[in-house]
Amino acid sequence: MSRSLLQATAIVGALALVPLSTSAMAQVDTDSYRELDLFMDVYNTVKENYVDKVDDKTLVDGAIDGMLSALDPHSSYVDELDFENLQIQTQGNYGGLGLVVTEVDGAVKVIAPTEDTPADRAGIKAGDYITHIDGKLIYGEPLDSAIEKMRGEPGTDITLTLVRPGKEKPIEVTLTRAIIEQKPVKWEIKDGVGVLNINTFSATTGADTRAAIQAINKKLGHKPLGYVVDLRANGGGLLSQAIEVSDTFLTHGEIVSQRGRDVDIERYYAESAVPGDVTDGLPIVVLVDAGTASASEIVAGALQDHHRGLVMGERTFGKGSVQTLLPLGPKSALRLTTARYYTPSGQSVQEGGVEPDIRVPQLSDPDFADRPVFREADLRHHLINEKDVDHSILEADDKDDPRFDATAEALEKKGIEDYQLHYAVQAIARLGGAAQVAKK
16 A cells, blocks of 8 residues: 655654654664664675676665565565556556566565456466566566566567466466556446445545446446445555545444554544445445455455444455555655554454455365465565464364355356355345345
8 A cells, every 4th residue: 555755755754753862862873873884894895796796776776675675575665667566556557467466585476367357367366476478587587577578568479487386387378468457446236236346446446436336226227235345356555545445335433543653543434535325234245365455454344343244255365554655756765664554443454364254265266275375474574463363263264164065166057157256145135135124
């Protein structure tokens, strides 16, 4: 998540004004100078003795990257290309494949494919590792380099080699680049139930969610039985939009709070952006999985804590931190973790994620039982939850629950392509039907 540069500058100023005693300042200065002296000794030794001549920019960039990677997985240096990537993520469109990727120990790892893009249609999955692009090994290359290679003119082809945990042999796929349009909200109607697929929190997600609700009502000619808010594989986005989407379904109360190191608790409430509940209290199921992260966990946590929606699916990713964009100059910035966020009940989702009210596995995925699941707690240097998290409980994902004995093949014969969504729609149909009977 990011905030405006104006907000970021204000936060930097507030942090800079924290007073220190004279003796404390002297101790800080002494310790800092000692560490900086050590850094310069290493810097000069490397520059003078490394086997190949190395320029200052390479050493400084490497030092910055190393410094930030020692903090947590989400703090990073944002250069001109990274800044462009952030703008694309929150506002614009681009020519490419529709992949959200990160770098793990020199390897390019897929966080999630964007729905209805070349990557999604090719069957690329979260957790896949991209090892080759057009037959050339990319391991150890900067992440920006891999991203630039995957982007390109729409209509041009690219071949990716993937390593999928659990599969013995690499997978090779050829894709055709396309215009990746940022459509944060898609909607459909299933069995009288409105389905809102929110796949990212960009600049218009809140408004697009309300527009989708209106479109569903217009298509039906009346209100639906209820809504499924599908947040699966939604890696997050703008904090402001997570608040606005939550506000769409709530009439009152706190949505989320964030707490930094030295600043007061900042709280966000319903009806700050949207007056009332746009759905008029109709039943809601919030569908989540291990790819539901950050801003989408704020929405799931808010609706769950206020008992406004039934959270269903798998335990979420567990990213409970806020990143602020702090400008360093006209073309660079720091994306720095500056706060933790908490659900209305005061719980942090960091590491543990949001636990669904009803766990529902994705049985329509034939690889579900063997599919490796990656969450925040698996990332190196992740922030530790301030409260102890029982990891033994978190590992119990109930894949062998006897309630869910159906196979992917059996579901396919019944025409069920997405078991989790099917289960959620059926739940809404029962809840909505019961509500209608109660009104009569």
